[in-house]
Amino acid sequence: MAAVQNVLVVGGGAVGAATATLLADAGVSVDLVEITPDVTALGSGITLQGNALRVLRQLGVLDECLALGYAADQLVIRAPDPAGTVVARVAEHRSGGPDLPASMGMYRPDLARVLVGRAERAGVEVRFSTTLQELTQDDSGVDVRFTDGSTGRYDLVVGADGLRSWTRRLLDVPLETRSVGMGIWRVFAPRPAEVVSSEAVYGGPCYIAGYTPTSEESLYAFLVEDAQDRTTVTDEEKLAIVRRLAGAYGGPWREILASIDDPSAIHYTWFEEHLLDAPWHRGRVVLVGDAVHTCPPTLAQGAALGLEDAAVLAEVLTGADDLDDDLLAGFAARRLPRVREVVEASLQLARWQLAHEQGDVPALMGRIAQLTSAPA
């Protein structure tokens, strides 16, 4: 028997949906509340590394994701010259194991639909446009009042509500989220036929300008600049900035640039970072995913780490008979060293780029590949 019989998951992102599914598969009754009205995710792409693919396989959705997405085993590095000269083709490490591709690009809304659909099929009761308003807990459970006026009592509440987690705030857990100093433009666009894996250009007007195929037809392109206040840019300005930045690069960027004409397919955000020290729980409420750790996507590991959180939490909860402080403390103790190392390495890469410093990137990448290859 699991340590919990009924659980509330707050947040229907990748981490919440995965946690809910794995618990429901083990016979736990799970409610999931998602504040948005529907399965939503920013209309951009995501790169899922081998350790994330391992969790997708555990969830039984890997084949569906691979059919929708675009798997690859190499990274192409190009020079910031007018021809976009290829300077290296780097074989990516298969951190999920030899039977999984090194990475997979995917359209975020596709991933969200697959994961929430899987949670619903597992029997998770998913409620949109709903969140928790307040919670009170005692030794045997958590009482929750929802924004629609309903109430519930749970053995455990899992806060998977992202970077600015409301659950974290309800628990009064202080955590400062800091800007890394970089901002990223992301564009969803058609895939030029010659782009068959992630490609990156270091230098030029951006720290990094790259793209990753997300399906046979599509890719997401990104341009990383100094963090700036872009909150008031108009659609026309958005297009002009992205065209100017992208226009500085050659090779497949030319074709991508020619297709950039829809401002609604362009998103801007800052790179931010935070990492909560252990414990990640207060009483019977535990936090996972971006709610406790976030880092610049320089290693494309944010969602991967969160999916690992989901798998480890489900394993811990379903492998014990009783929920107590030690069990949840053990969860964070198991996760924190690995998460800290990946967050630190992601930040180090960003710092080197900000300082225009070479740094020993291959050694850092090798260390993280080794780490993420081991079971979470």
Ligand SMILES: Cc1cc2nc3c(=O)[nH]c(=O)nc-3n(C[C@H](O)[C@H](O)[C@H](O)COP(=O)(O)OP(=O)(O)OC[C@H]3O[C@@H](n4cnc5c(N)ncnc54)[C@H](O)[C@@H]3O)c2cc1C
């Ligand atoms: C620019 C950028 C690029 C990235 N690229 C990659 C990448 O290539 N690969 C990778 O692995 N990671 C990447 N990441 C990181 C990745 O996006 C996150 O780590 C991941 O989405 C975290 O998942 P999550 O489920 O914890 O949080 P989220 O994805 O933020 O999901 C949280 C969910 O909770 C909901 N919610 C919020 N508040 C409430 C509330 N009060 N009540 C109920 N629901 C609520 C939200 O609507 C959302 O659905 C990137 C991040 C950024 C910023």
